[in-house]
Amino acid sequence: MGDERVEAMEIDGQQRQEVAAAVPDGFNADYLRIYYGKLFPYGDFFKWLSYGNDAKHPGCDQSYIGRRELSFTLENDIYLRFQSFDSAAELETSIKEKCPFKIDIGPVYSVDPAKRHAYAQSGNNVFVPVERELIFDIDISDYDDVRYCCSGADTCLDCWPLMTIVIKILDTSLRGDFGFNHILWVYSGRRGVHCWVCDSRARKLSNEQRSAIADYFRVYKGGENSLKKVPLTGPVLHPFLARSYTDVLKCFFEDKLLHSQQLFASEERCQKILELIPDENVASELHDKWQGNRRSSISKEDVNATRWEQLKTTLQSGKYKTQGLRRCVEEIVFSYTYPRLDMEVSKHMNHLLKAPFCIHPKTGRVCVPIDPNNCEDFDPTAVPTLSQLLGELNAAGMHIDSENDWERTSLEKHIRFFRTSFLQPMLKACKEELETAYSAKLQQSKNTLSW
Numbered sequence: 001m002g003d004e005r006v007e008a009m010e011i012d013g014q015q016r017q018e019v020a021a022a023v024p025d026g027f028n029a030d031y032l033r034i035y036y037g038k039l040f041p042y043g044d045f046f047k048w049l050s051y052g053n054d055a056k057h058p059g060c061d062q063s064y065i066g067r068r069e070l071s072f073t074l075e076n077d078i079y080l081r082f083q084s085f086d087s088a089a090e091l092e093t094s095i096k097e098k099c100p101f102k103i104d105i106g107p108v109y110s111v112d113p114a115k116r117h118a119y120a121q122s123g124n125n126v127f128v129p130v131e132r133e134l135i136f137d138i139d140i141s142d143y144d145d146v147r148y149c150c151s152g153a154d155t156c157l158d159c160w161p162l163m164t165i166v167i168k169i170l171d172t173s174l175r176g177d178f179g180f181n182h183i184l185w186v187y188s189g190r191r192g193v194h195c196w197v198c199d200s201r202a203r204k205l206s207n208e209q210r211s212a213i214a215d216y217f218r219v220y221k222g223g224e225n226s227l228k229k230v231p232l233t234g235p236v237l238h239p240f241l242a243r244s245y246t247d248v249l250k251c252f253f254e255d256k257l258l259h260s261q262q263l264f265a266s267e268e269r270c271q272k273i274l275e276l277i278p279d280e281n282v283a284s285e286l287h288d289k290w291q292g293n294r295r296s297s298i299s300k301e302d303v304n305a306t307r308w309e310q311l312k313t314t315l316q317s318g319k320y321k322t323q324g325l326r327r328c329v330e331e332i333v334f335s336y337t338y339p340r341l342d343m344e345v346s347k348h349m350n351h352l353l354k355a356p357f358c359i360h361p362k363t364g365r366v367c368v369p370i371d372p373n374n375c376e377d378f379d380p381t382a383v384p385t386l387s388q389l390l391g392e393l394n395a396a397g398m399h400i401d402s403e404n405d406w407e408r409t410s411l412e413k414h415i416r417f418f419r420t421s422f423l424q425p426m427l428k429a430c431k432e433e434l435e436t437a438y439s440a441k442l443q444q445s446k447n448t449l450s451w
Ligand SMILES: [Zn+2]
Pocket: 147, 149, 150, 154, 155, 156, 157, 158, 159, 160
C-alpha cells in the first residue's frame, strides 16, 4: 500500500471520528428511539424466533411465534412481561412505541402468554413453557478471584480472554459432543457472553435434560471457603476435559493469563496458588525458592514464567509421592481458566435472557453476535456504541430508503454475520425438518386411512 493511501485512510478515519463525536456519548430514550426507528433488525430477529413457521408451508405451526414470550424493561424500570407478537410488523410497532431499555426473550408457551389469564379462567391450566433454546450465561464478574486487572462488571483486553476460553470450550463441545449446529454467541454488552443453542433438538429439551448438559460442563465448584476449586479425580481426565486442557486452557494460561494477570507477581498471588498444592512440603519448597528468586536478578517480566516452570518441574519431578500431585498442575490451570457458568440459567426453560441487538444501558454498546471461529479477534472495546451509530447515521445523511440504514453504519458487519453465519443455515435446517415432519404426517394419515 502506498503512503498516499495510508494518509487518505487516516484522514478518512479521523473525519469519521469527528462526526461520531458530534453525538455525545450516552444512553437515553431519544437515542434509543432513533436506534429502534432506523437500525434494529426486526426482520431478522422475527425470522429467527419463528424458526420457519412464518412460511406458507402447510406444515407450519402458525401459532408458534405468537406463543413466545418477550419481555420489555422500560425507562424507570417498568417491567412488561408476557408480551407476544404474531408478525414482524406488530413487533416493530410495539418496540418503536414502547422504546424498551431492555428486551428479554423467554420460552415458547403452550398458549399465547398475553392471553394466559383467559386460559386460566377457562379452567384449563395449560400455561406451561414447551420450548426454549438451550442457553448459557457467562459473567466475567464470576472470575474476580482469578483476575487482577478489573473486578465486578469491568472488563478489559487483559481479562477478556477468559470469555474467549468459554466460547472455544463450549462451542467445540456443543457441536462435537452433543451434535448441535445452530449456536449463536452474543456479547452481553458489558460483562460477559450469552450462548443460544437453537437446534430444534435443543429447543425441545426438558428441564432435566438441560440440567444434565449443564452438569456435563460443571467442573468449577467455586466458593470462598473451598480451597481447592477444581478437584480433578480419577486416574484419567474425562476426554472432554483432557481435550479442553490441551487444546485451549493450557495455552491460554501459559501464553496469555500468566503474564497479563501477573499470576505470580506478588507474595499474596503466589500464596493463593500454593494453597492449591495438596502437599505442604512441596508448597514450602516452592515458597522458599520464590523467596530466593525474589532477591535474585529475575526481571519482573520473567517472574511469572519462571515461577510457573519451577512449580511444574517440582510437582512433576516424582520426588514427592503424595497422591494427586501430578494432576495438580492441571487443577491449577483449570482453577484459573475453566468456564464458570451460571447454572440456573441453563437448567430451566422459563429463564429470560437478554435479546441480541439490545443496547447495554451502562456501556451504550450493542449486544452483537460473536463469531466462535474467530472469537480471539473479538474486542469488546471496539463494539459499536449507540452514540457512535447515531453519529454514523448523521454522517451518512438521511435517505429516503430507510429500510437499510444499518448498511451505512458499523452495525452492518454484525447484522450480516448474524444473517449469513447463523440465520440462513438455521432456517434451511428448519425448512428441511418441517418438510420431513409434514410428509411423515401425511404418510401416517394415509396409512391410517388404508388400514
Ligand atoms: Zn481486565
